[in-house]
Amino acid sequence: MAGLYLHIPFCKQACHYCNFHFSTSLKQKDAMVAAILQELHLQKDYLGGESLETIYFGGGTPSLLGKHDLDLIFEAIFKHYPVAAQNMEVTLEANPDDLTPLKINELRSTPINRLSIGVQSFSETDLRFMNRAHNAAEALACIQNAQSVGFENLTVDLIYGSPSTSHQQWAENLSTLVSLQIPHLSCYCLTVEPKTALAHQVKKGTARPVDDEHAAQQFEYLMEAAQRAGYEHYEISNFALPDWHSRHNASYWQGKKYLGVGPSAHSYNGQSRQWNVANNAAYIRSLLEETLPFELETLTPVQRYNEYVMTGLRTVWGCNLLKIKDLGFESHFTEGAKPFLLDGTMELDGENYRLTKSGKFLADGIAAELFADSGN
Ligand code: SF4
Numbered sequence: 463m464a465g466l467y468l469h470i471p472f473c474k475q476a477c478h479y480c481n482f483h484f485s486t487s488l489k490q491k492d493a494m495v496a497a498i499l500q501e502l503h504l505q506k507d508y509l510g511g512e513s514l515e516t517i518y519f520g521g522g523t524p525s526l527l528g529k530h531d532l533d534l535i536f537e538a539i540f541k542h543y544p545v546a547a548q549n550m551e552v553t554l555e556a557n558p559d560d561l562t563p564l565k566i567n568e569l570r571s572t573p574i575n576r577l578s579i580g581v582q583s584f585s586e587t588d589l590r591f592m593n594r595a596h597n598a599a600e601a602l603a604c605i606q607n608a609q610s611v612g613f614e615n616l617t618v619d620l621i622y623g624s625p626s627t628s629h630q631q632w633a634e635n636l637s638t639l640v641s642l643q644i645p646h647l648s649c650y651c652l653t654v655e656p657k658t659a660l661a662h663q664v665k666k667g668t669a670r671p672v673d674d675e676h677a678a679q680q681f682e683y684l685m686e687a688a689q690r691a692g693y694e695h696y697e698i699s700n701f702a703l704p705d706w707h708s709r710h711n712a713s714y715w716q717g718k719k720y721l722g723v724g725p726s727a728h729s730y731n732g733q734s735r736q737w738n739v740a741n742n743a744a745y746i747r748s749l750l751e752e753t754l755p756f757e758l759e760t761l762t763p764v765q766r767y768n769e770y771v772m773t774g775l776r777t778v779w780g781c782n783l784l785k786i787k788d789l790g791f792e793s794h795f796t797e798g799a800k801p802f803l804l805d806g807t808m809e810l811d812g813e814n815y816r817l818t819k820s821g822k823f824l825a826d827g828i829a830a831e832l833f834a835d836s837g838n
Contacts, residue, residue, distance in 0.1 A: 463512060463513055463514075463515035463546060463713075463718065464509045464512040464513070464514060464515065464713075464718060464719040464720055464721070465514065465515065465516040465517070465518065465710050465713045465714075465718060465719070465720035465721075466514050466516070466517045466518070466539065466543065466720065466721050466723070467518050467520060467710075467720055467721070467722040467723070467724075467727055467728075468498065468517070468518070468519050468520070468524070468535065468722075468723050468724050468727070469483070469520055469521060469522060469722065469723070469724030469725060469726055469727040469738075470494075470519060470520070470521040470522045470523065470524040470526065470527060470724060471483050471484045471485055471494070471521060471522045471724060471725050471726065471742055472484060472485055472486070472487075472488050472491060472494075472521070472522050472523060472526050473485075473486055473521070473522055473523045473526075473595075474486065474523065474526070474557075474559070474595045475593065475595050476593065476659065477592050477593050477594055478591070478592055478593040478658060478659040478660040478663065478669075479592060479621075479652055479653070479654070479655065479658055479659075479660045480655075480658060481655040481656075481657065481658050482521070482522065482726075483522070483725060483726035483740040484521060484522040484523070485742050488526065490742055490743070490746060491526070491527075491531075493746045494724075494725075494742060494745075494746060495527070495531045495534060495535065496746075496749075497745060497746045497749035497750070498535060498538075498723055498724055499534060499535065499538045500749040500750075500752065501723045501724070501738075501749055501754065502535070502538040502539060502542055502543075502723055503538065503542055504749075504752065504754055505721055505723065505729075505754065506542035506543065508721045508729060508731065509543070509719055509720075509721055509731070510719075510731070511544065512544075512719060513543075513544040513545055513546045513547075514539070514543050514544070514545045514546060514550065515546045515550060515551070515709065515713070516550065516551040516552070516553070516709050516710035516713060517539065517550065517551075517552045517553070517573075517710075518552075518553045518710040519553065519554040519555060519574075520555050521555060522555075523555070523556075523557050523560070523580075524554050524555050524556065525554065525555070525556035525557055525560035525561065525565070525569075526560060529568045529571075529572070532569075532572050532574075533572070536572060536573055550573070550575075551575065551576055551615075551708075551709045551710055552573050552574050552575050552576060553574070553576040553577070553578050553617075553708075553710055554569065554574045554576070554577055554578070555578045555580065556569075556577050556578065556579055556580070556604075557579075557580045557594075557595060557596060558579060558580070558581060558596040558600040558601040558603075558604045559595045559596040559600055561577075561579070561600075561604035561607065561608065562604075563607050563611075566604070566607050566608050566611055566613070567611060569613075570611050570612065570613065575613075575615055576613075576615040576616070576617065577608055577613050577615075577616050577617070578616075578617045578618075578619065578648070579601075579604060579605060579608070579616065579617070579618050579619070580594075580619045581601045581605075581618050581619060581620060581639075582594055582619060582620060582621045583598075583620065583621060583624075583627060583631070583635055584598045584601055584602065584631075584634065584635050584638055585598065585626070585627065585631045585634075585635070586598055587626050587631075588621075588624055588626045588627050588631065591624060591625075591626035591669070592621065592624070592626075593659070602638070605618070605642055605644070606642070609642070614645070615645065615646075615706070616644050616645065616646070617644070617645070617646035617647065617648055617708065618639055618644050618646075618647055618648070619648045619649075619650065620635055620636075620639070620647065620648070620649045620650070621649075621650055621651075621652050622649055622650075622651055622652070622677065622680040622681065622684060623651040623652045623672050623673075623676060623677025623680055623681070624652045624672070625669070625670035625671070625672065625673065625676070627680070629679065629680065629683065632680045632683060632684075633683065633687070636683075636684065636687045636688070637687070640687070640691040643703075645702065645703045645706035646700070646701070646702045646703070646706050646707070646708060647688065647693065647700070647701045647702075648699055648700050648701075648708075649684055649699055649700075649701065650699050651672075651677050651681065652672050652677070653672065654671060654672060678823060681822075681823065682823075684701075685819065685822070688701045692704070694707075694778065695778065695822075696712075696777060696778040696779075697711070697712075697715065697776050697777045697778070698776045698822060698825050712777075714773070715773045715774070715776070715777050717730075717732075717769075717770065717773075719731050719732055722737075722738065723738075724738065724745070725738055725739060725740055725741060725742055725744075725745035726738055726739075726740035729756075733760060733761065734758055734759060734760045734761060735758070735759050735761060736756040736757060736758040736759070737756060737757060738754075738755055738756050739755040739756070762836070763789060763790055764834050764835065764836055766789055767786070767789045767790070767791045767834055768833045768834060770785065770786070770789060771786075771795070771829050771832050771833060772829045772833075775815075775816075775817055775825055775828060775829050775832075776817075776825055776829075778816065779814065779816075780811070780814040780815050780816030780817070781795070781814065781815045781816075782813055782814050783795075783796070783813040783814070783815070784813055791834055794832075794834050795815075795832060798831060798832040799815055799832065802821065802828055802831075803815075806818055806820060806821075807820050807821030807824060807828060808821055808828070
C-alpha cells in the first residue's frame with residue numbers, strides 16, 4: 463500500500479510566516495493541471511504497482527481547484543494507479559474563505575472524504591498578524607457547514623506560540639474545536655523562517671519575535687487540554703480522537719512508499735528520494751516536453767537511520783530496536799539513548815524507545831544527539 467501527494471502551488475495571498483512553494487498568480491492554473499495530469503501519466507510505474515491507500519492534496523491551497531480540475535485529476539489517478547479496494551483516505555487541504563456551502567457540496571460529490579482546514583486561530587488579531595485570507599466567522603462557519611453535509615473526517619490546523627496569541631486565546635481556540643468534536647488536530651508552533659515577510663518584520667522590529675517560553679507554555683497547555691478531551695498525542699504536532707489518525711501522514715512516518723506530483727513535491731520509494739523543481743513555469747515547461755523535472759538522491763544507510771530516528775521519535779510509537787538493528791546502528795543508538803533514559807526524557811517500552819512528556823519539548827535536539835555520521 464502506498465500514498466499519493468499532489469502539490470497545488472497557488473494561494474490567494476501570502477501568509478507572512480509561510481515558506482512553502484506557491485504563487486499568488488492563478489494565471490497558470492489550467493496549464494498546471496495539464497502538467498499534473500501529464501506527470502501522473504509519466505510516473506505511473508513509480509510505486510511498482512502498489513495500490514494507493516491514501517491520496518493527499520496539499521499546497522499551496524488545493525481548495526482553489528474547481529470541480530472540473532478535480533474531476534480531471536481523479537480520472538487520471540484512477541486510470542493510471544491501482545487503488546485500495548475500500549476505505550481509501552482522500553484528503554484535501556482547504557482554506558476557510560474557499561469553503562462556501564456551494565464549494566463544500568461540490569467537494570462532497572468527489573472522492574474526497576477528509577478535509578484539512580487551515581483555521582490557524584479564531585482570533586482576528588492573530589489572523590491579521592499572520593496575514594491569513596479568512597476571518598474568524600468564516601473559520602467557524604465552514605467547519606459547521608462541512609459537518610452538516612456529512613464530512614465527518616475533519617482535521618483542523620492551528621498555530622500556537624505567536625506573539626499575537628494570548629494564553630486565553632489559545633485556550634479558546636482549543637475549546638472551540640473540542641466543542642465542535644473535530645476528530646483530528648494539527649498544531650504547529652509559529653516559526654520565523656528565513657526569507658519570509660515575518661522574518662523581515664522581526665528584523666525591522668515591526669513584529670515581535672517568537673518567545674520560546676511563551677510557545678512552550680502553550681504547547682504544554684495543548685498537551686493537557688487534548689488529553690483531557692480524549693485525543694491521543696500520536697505525533698509531536700498531531701492529536702486524534704480514537705481511530706481518527708491521519709493515515710497519509712502516518713505512512714510517511716512509517717517509511718511507506720509515496721509519490722509526490724506537482725512542483726516541489728517529494729517522492730520516496732524505499733531506496734531513494736526525489737523532489738520536483740520548485741518553480742511553476744519550469745515544471746510546466748518540462749512536462750510539456752514530457753520530461754520529469756526532478757533531482758534524485760539515493761539514501762545511504764546513515765541517512766536511512768537518521769531519518770528513521772528523526773521521524774520515529776516524534777511519534778507515539780517511538781523507535782523500534784529491531785528496526786534499528788536491521789539498519790545496522792543498534793549499539794550507536796542504545797549507547798546514545800542511555801542519558802535520555804536516565805534523565806527521564808525517554809522511556810523504553812519493550813523494544814520501543816519513546817519520548818516522555820518532558821522529552822517532547824526537546825524532540826529535535828534529542829534526535830540530533832542520536833544521529834550517526836558517516837564515520838559510525
Ligand atoms: S495558505 Fe498555506 S500555503 Fe498559502 S501562503 Fe498561507 S500558509 Fe502558505
